[in-house]
Amino acid sequence: MPWTVLRLQPKQVADQHRAARAVLADRVTRDSLALWRRMNIVELDASWNTIGPAIGRVVTLGQVDAARQTATFMQGVERITPTRFPGVDLAVESFGGVTLAGRDVTAEAFGAVATTKGLISQGVRSGDAFLRGAMSLAVLVGAAVQDIGRQADMTLATAKGFTSYVRVVSAGACSRCAILAGKEDYRTPFLRHPRCRCTSFPVQSDGATPDGMFSNSGAYFESLSPGEQNRVFTNAGAEAIRNGADPSKVVNARRGYFGSKPAGVPVRRLRPVQIGVRPDGSPLTVFATGEGTTVRGAFGRAETQAGVEATRQGSYRRTTSLRLMPEQIVRMAGDNRERLVELLQRYGYLY
Secondary structure (H helix, E strand, O other): OOOOOOOOOHHHHHHHHHHHHHHHHHHHHHHHHHHHOOOOOOOHHHHHHHHHHHHHHHHHHHHHHHHHHHHHHHHHHHHHOOOOOOOOOOOHHHHOOEOOOOOEHHHHHOHHHHHHHHHHHOOOOHHHHHHHHHHHHHHHHHHHHHHHHHHHHHHHHHHOOOOEEEEEOOOOOOHHHHOOOOEEEOOOOOOOOOOOOOEEEEEOOOOOOOOOOOOOHHHHHHHOOHHHHHHHHOHHHHHHHHOOOOHHHHHHHHHOEOOOOOOOOOOOOOOOEEEEEOOOOOEEEEOEEOOOOEOOOHHHHHHHHOOOOEEEEOOEEEEOOOEEOHHHHHHHHOOOHHHHHHHHHHOOOOO
16 A cells, blocks of 8 residues: 655655565465465375466565555655656566566475475375475565565666665564664675565665664664663673674674574574583583684684684684683673673674
8 A cells, every 4th residue: 555755754764665565575475375275285286286376476466566665665765865867667567476586486486385295205294294385485475575575676776876775674673684784785685584574775875874774783782672682682692782792793693503403493592512511420511603613704713813723624614612602601701791891802792
């Protein structure tokens, strides 16, 4: 549904566009899943021949609608910042039918069938496998709409003469999006995870970041209440950042933590890794990460320069010293802020 753009501030225009895009992605996902439920679990391939093209049409039309939203959005932008080339229009139909990687939407959506069949062959109950297939379809469909919508946004903004953009971090954004807050050149790819709902707002490279948006991840962190800081960055991560740690390093440390977890499962709750045995025979465990420990990483480079040995592990050479995570550092430091800062510096989270 079109929204009013007169006399709105940049943040309002950006937020309305982001919300409208999210509503559209959710609608397309619901419509696609409604079609998926009509699949015959016994005859997956045969029923896909009918249902698959219908899902492809739903997603394609949703992507075209996302491109139409771009035109409305840019009207609001131009009322705030006049463009060099106001007469440029977007060929919205050209944005439908493909994923961000340029693959046919219907063919990619067939992955939901492949997922379902693969799980059944592994002994998973057919109903559970069918549900997992639906989940994979939902992720693909939502990403297809959001990704192509962002491509339309950036295409039209570039054509109109904008050179940079500010990431519009959605309300309740995850830490991975939060650390990407700030201004980027339009030649820089828009980094996102599946179902990311962040969008971009066009700006000139020499212009200031619009009020209400964030020039860097630290500014976004400071905009949050302490409770929200803890929710987004974890209690220990937020405490480390409040004491000067780099938000990006804190968040990325979780990407490479050593604790046991099933392959491919997102990190939600950390588990410590055992590094030894205490005098009483109980296990000695810590929270540790491999992130930044290669000789090219900041921590690994500092360790090797200090004389710590590095060994080859797979394709990379890594320092043999263990890199503790913020969760472990906060636990070790307790209420001693000087010790906390010392350890954050020691393990590469703070300069």
